[in-house]
Amino acid sequence: MKIHEYQAKELFRKYKIAVPKGRAAFTPEEAILSAKELGEYPVVIKAQIHAGGRGKGGGVKLAGSEAEAENIAKQIIGMSLITHQTGAEGRVVKKVLVEQGLNIEKELYLSILPDRATGKNLIIASEAGGMDIEAVAEETPKKLIKVYVDPLMGIQPYHLRKTAFGLNISADCIKGFSALLKGLYNLFTDYDCSLVEINPLVITKDNKVIALDAKMDFDDNAIFRHKNIAEYRDIDEEDALEAEASKFGLNYINLNGNIGNMVNGAGLAMATMDIIKQAGAEPANFLDVGGGADAVMIENGFRIILRDSKVKGILINIFGGILRCDVLASGVVEAAKKNDINVPVVVRMEGTNVAEGRKILLDSGLAIITAVDIKDAAQKVSAIVAG
Amino acid sequence: MSIFVNKNTRVVVQGITGKEGRFHTAQCVDYGTRIVAGVTPGKGGQQADNISVFNTVAEAALKTKADCSLIFVPPQFAADAIMEAADAGIKLIVAITEGIPIADMMRVKGFLKDKNTRLIGPNCPGIITPGECKIGIMPAPIHTPGGPIGVISRSGTLTYEVVYQLTQKNIGQTTCIGIGGDPVNGTNFIDCLKAFEEDADTKGIVMVGEIGGSAEEEASEFISAYVTKPVVGFVAGLTAPPGRRMGHAGAIISGGSGTAAGKITAMKKAGINVCENLGTFGELCAETFNFSG
Numbered sequence: 001m002k003i004h005e006y007q008a009k010e011l012f013r014k015y016k017i018a019v020p021k022g023r024a025a026f027t028p029e030e031a032i033l034s035a036k037e038l039g040e041y042p043v044v045i046k047a048q049i050h051a052g053g054r055g056k057g058g059g060v061k062l063a064g065s066e067a068e069a070e071n072i073a074k075q076i077i078g079m080s081l082i083t084h085q086t087g088a089e090g091r092v093v094k095k096v097l098v099e100q101g102l103n104i105e106k107e108l109y110l111s112i113l114p115d116r117a118t119g120k121n122l123i124i125a126s127e128a129g130g131m132d133i134e135a136v137a138e139e140t141p142k143k144l145i146k147v148y149v150d151p152l153m154g155i156q157p158y159h160l161r162k163t164a165f166g167l168n169i170s171a172d173c174i175k176g177f178s179a180l181l182k183g184l185y186n187l188f189t190d191y192d193c194s195l196v197e198i199n200p201l202v203i204t205k206d207n208k209v210i211a212l213d214a215k216m217d218f219d220d221n222a223i224f225r226h227k228n229i230a231e232y233r234d235i236d237e238e239d240a241l242e243a244e245a246s247k248f249g250l251n252y253i254n255l256n257g258n259i260g261n262m263v264n265g266a267g268l269a270m271a272t273m274d275i276i277k278q279a280g281a282e283p284a285n286f287l288d289v290g291g292g293a294d295a296v297m298i299e300n301g302f303r304i305i306l307r308d309s310k311v312k313g314i315l316i317n318i319f320g321g322i323l324r325c326d327v328l329a330s331g332v333v334e335a336a337k338k339n340d341i342n343v344p345v346v347v348r349m350e351g352t353n354v355a356e357g358r359k360i361l362l363d364s365g366l367a368i369i370t371a372v373d374i375k376d377a378a379q380k381v382s383a384i385v386a387g
Numbered sequence: 388m389s390i391f392v393n394k395n396t397r398v399v400v401q402g403i404t405g406k407e408g409r410f411h412t413a414q415c416v417d418y419g420t421r422i423v424a425g426v427t428p429g430k431g432g433q434q435a436d437n438i439s440v441f442n443t444v445a446e447a448a449l450k451t452k453a454d455c456s457l458i459f460v461p462p463q464f465a466a467d468a469i470m471e472a473a474d475a476g477i478k479l480i481v482a483i484t485e486g487i488p489i490a491d492m493m494r495v496k497g498f499l500k501d502k503n504t505r506l507i508g509p510n511c512p513g514i515i516t517p518g519e520c521k522i523g524i525m526p527a528p529i530h531t532p533g534g535p536i537g538v539i540s541r542s543g544t545l546t547y548e549v550v551y552q553l554t555q556k557n558i559g560q561t562t563c564i565g566i567g568g569d570p571v572n573g574t575n576f577i578d579c580l581k582a583f584e585e586d587a588d589t590k591g592i593v594m595v596g597e598i599g600g601s602a603e604e605e606a607s608e609f610i611s612a613y614v615t616k617p618v619v620g621f622v623a624g625l626t627a628p629p630g631r632r633m634g635h636a637g638a639i640i641s642g643g644s645g646t647a648a649g650k651i652t653a654m655k656k657a658g659i660n661v662c663e664n665l666g667t668f669g670e671l672c673a674e675t676f677n678f679s680g
Contacts, residue, residue, distance in 0.1 A: 374666040
């Protein structure tokens, strides 16, 4: 789960990680008040959306006066901010963070994430701060400092030294940097983060180490033990259909294609998307109803796909194990009764109670196209796209 | 022959009195698996479908000589359940549970390092040696006993699909293992490849991967160096968008790495016969695993 920069900075403050003075504003009026509170110009006004590349997209601006702050706030709040992570439609900005401007000496990069290959926590740092870290990794991998921390042992002073000296931190700043990194590691582990990233981390002209930006992502599987983090969730940042699906415990991702699909199991769901592509169409979504799905979940999943206006046809691919084919068929029939189905639906079922499932679909009188196996299903999807 | 489990494997089920645990235990018993005990803390002394329930794994292992544990414990308690089983000297732990926090699994991994215990999973369908024992949640009827193919997969239902296609072509299986869809797990592709390579009855191997991480790439290098048996591979997620978690916690393309295309390239380079269209998986296996000639 992602949170906003201003929320991440609230957590940073709790862990004594220095951040610029400032606060969030939801209207231009609030933004001007926040700027006045800071008492000194320039101030920085930063759009708060869950996507990177905000600066390049025109969502981060410097204001030298109150009038300028007002103009910029009006401009940013309500704009559709387009970055390389938002897609072409962009994201509507509903809040900004107003912060003091700093005199920056040097910009660094610092992040922590779990490393799946080693099962350890990994600190990544670079002197090339402010840049896209993926570009740094690609172009100059030697500039990246990587320090692995055994989670059973926790962060040790030598980890801090290794990172600090690797970044050529000056003697005046070593203490401040080490305290910050230690706090950041503790924050990372205390809240089950899947990423904390400061880009840039800045050294100011008066030798302070300050997190100019803050990005945090949390392990969805661990949110249950962090109720305060769950409260940071911002539904406005989520796709409407995805938010709706999550209410029913459905694993749904909205994509750009024209063939909707519903599958049990993540691997088979991905493979089914690939089949759609190979059949000459594009998947409109990823939807894994899970192994233990019941008729109600199936019905809701089907309803959500039908609400997607891009969808020109639907492929349901179920390998019945725990989820029985008769349960699936009942759910599809129920959803069909309650919703207008105006696109062709191909159903491929195999496994537990497949005969009963096929009978339910047949008896329903619905115009459902039955596929006998995956190859057949792909051909039937091809026919929909061609026709 | 088979790998890791056979008809003599003695299984204790952790979380046997829960809904899932009870249902799947009955299915495993029906298949002929020797389920010798169950564990639910606080319910020791009770019976669950004629299986004795104990409070701790240590007690269950001591009294029933269980050497394998099957775990259905909810995610918030599952890491602890795995460590309890390992501490009790259980040699093989099969963790079905989905949704264990990654930090918990990192702790488990560290804990298991100096133990003589193999962990399969978590977030997996389990392991089956067709005709001998089923330790997991996979539907039994799709399997064909007697080999000669070993199956390894990161997925659940996708594994059922490929096993079903093997069975449709009258190709049997020695052992089928789901290693799970989590970013930090126990047994990996290489552990299974090594065991299948050493197993005399396994003549060919099916390897099913998906986007995220670099396990398929590492397995490919291992295959090119050490595996003499033919391998058919499949990777799900060619159309998966970057930066999105595709259901499985581990199925995510991050920073341009972990793509299906990259994995397929690595597998082909290692001489793996990669199936690029799931509809033709069975046919490709029939061609590749033609041992009669």
